[in-house]
Amino acid sequence: MGLLNRLDDPIQGDGIILGTVEDLLNWGRSKSDWYLQFGLACCAIEFMALNAAHFDMMRFGAIPRTSPRQADFIIVSGTVTLKMADRIKTLYEQMSEPRYVMSMGSCANTGGPYWEHGYHVVKGVDRLIPVDVYVPGCPPRPEAFFEGLVKLQKMISTQAIFRKREKMSAEDLAALELRNKKIQEYNERAAQENIEFTNAKHVGYSRYSLDFLNKGEQS
Amino acid sequence: MTANEIYEKLKSEFGDEIISLTEDAANEAFIVVKPQRIVEICLVLRDDPNFKFDYMANLTGMDYPNNLTVVYHLYSIPLNHRIVLKVELNKENPSVESVEKVWKTANWHEREAYDMFGIIFENHPFLVRILTPYDWEGHPLRKDYKEPETYHGVKIAY
Numbered sequence A: 001m002g003l004l005n006r007l008d009d010p011i012q013g014d015g016i017i018l019g020t021v022e023d024l025l026n027w028g029r030s031k032s033d034w035y036l037q038f039g040l041a042c043c044a045i046e047f048m049a050l051n052a053a054h055f056d057m058m059r060f061g062a063i064p065r066t067s068p069r070q071a072d073f074i075i076v077s078g079t080v081t082l083k084m085a086d087r088i089k090t091l092y093e094q095m096s097e098p099r100y101v102m103s104m105g106s107c108a109n110t111g112g113p114y115w116e117h118g119y120h121v122v123k124g125v126d127r128l129i130p131v132d133v134y135v136p137g138c139p140p141r142p143e144a145f146f147e148g149l150v151k152l153q154k155m156i157s158t159q160a161i162f163r164k165r166e167k168m169s170a171e172d173l174a175a176l177e178l179r180n181k182k183i184q185e186y187n188e189r190a191a192q193e194n195i196e197f198t199n200a201k202h203v204g205y206s207r208y209s210l211d212f213l214n215k216g217e218q219s
Numbered sequence B: 001m002t003a004n005e006i007y008e009k010l011k012s013e014f015g016d017e018i019i020s021l022t023e024d025a026a027n028e029a030f031i032v033v034k035p036q037r038i039v040e041i042c043l044v045l046r047d048d049p050n051f052k053f054d055y056m057a058n059l060t061g062m063d064y065p066n067n068l069t070v071v072y073h074l075y076s077i078p079l080n081h082r083i084v085l086k087v088e089l090n091k092e093n094p095s096v097e098s099v100e101k102v103w104k105t106a107n108w109h110e111r112e113a114y115d116m117f118g119i120i121f122e123n124h125p126f127l128v129r130i131l132t133p134y135d136w137e138g139h140p141l142r143k144d145y146k147e148p149e150t151y152h153g154v155k156i157a158y
């Protein structure tokens, strides 16, 4: 990553790194991304191969966790059934921010082979939680998965931590404003009607989260 | 024993309860029986030294145009022979006695048949859905099943 390359820089070199705190934090975060295992079907078999000696996923700094509270991102590998949908939502809500979602395999992306007659299958886990990286394949090759993982790391390492608003696109900014307005409305309503809303409404900063918010309001 | 011998022996013991035997090369031979005395028939099949069907390989439901059918796949490990029983039930009131006390493994198989086809197994110890969520509506493998629009607020159609 950029930070370490600067050591070799003829001007900034000589063992001194000049960079922003944001770079440093993001570098650390992107290289120690712990994941919540969520193996659901045949994709989970491929996922086991990823973790075994040959493909050795831990060299990317990705350590498996079994508790959502210790995880940075969740890998949804396999067929998401409607029976599992509620559990997946709960687990996602239990993860602390910043949190990410990788959807592994056609099933988690779109419903896969069950897209037409799968009365019991959620046609894409993005109907439940906002997905950051989709890995296609049935099941994806480990190489494909690693490409997705590297994409996620890149995403994390360029993410804004400070002064987010200045770095946002106009579209995202508008979405964020709207989101904040909604949260405020929620809070006001909650104060009036004396209800507690779950933190399900306060997810992410992407445009997905807005859809999520709207959905939450309807239900 | 061949399917024909099994059929003859059952016929001599249960008479009218045993309806027919179908044997053709393409399928496994199956015997259609009436639902009323299914437990007794199964007990004889399990305990008679000539049958010794000690292993229920599978129990499932079928949705035919005119009836709902329960299919029992039986296999005898000591004698190495097999037979298929079929019980035809009417669609209005599809209920049959549970064979859970004959073969323990029927417990979950019958729950599955109930879940998927809505066949009621009388005197089953715990007849609740096994695959779909407990609050699911309808029986998905019935031909007239209509997929719900949403489940817990999640759209189901692609």
Ligand code: SF4
Residues within 6 Å of the ligand: A041, A042, A043, A044, A077, A078, A079, A104, A105, A106, A107, A108, A112, A113, A137, A138, A139, A140
């Ligand atoms: S995408 Fe293919 S391999 Fe993965 S869970 Fe679905 S059917 Fe199985």
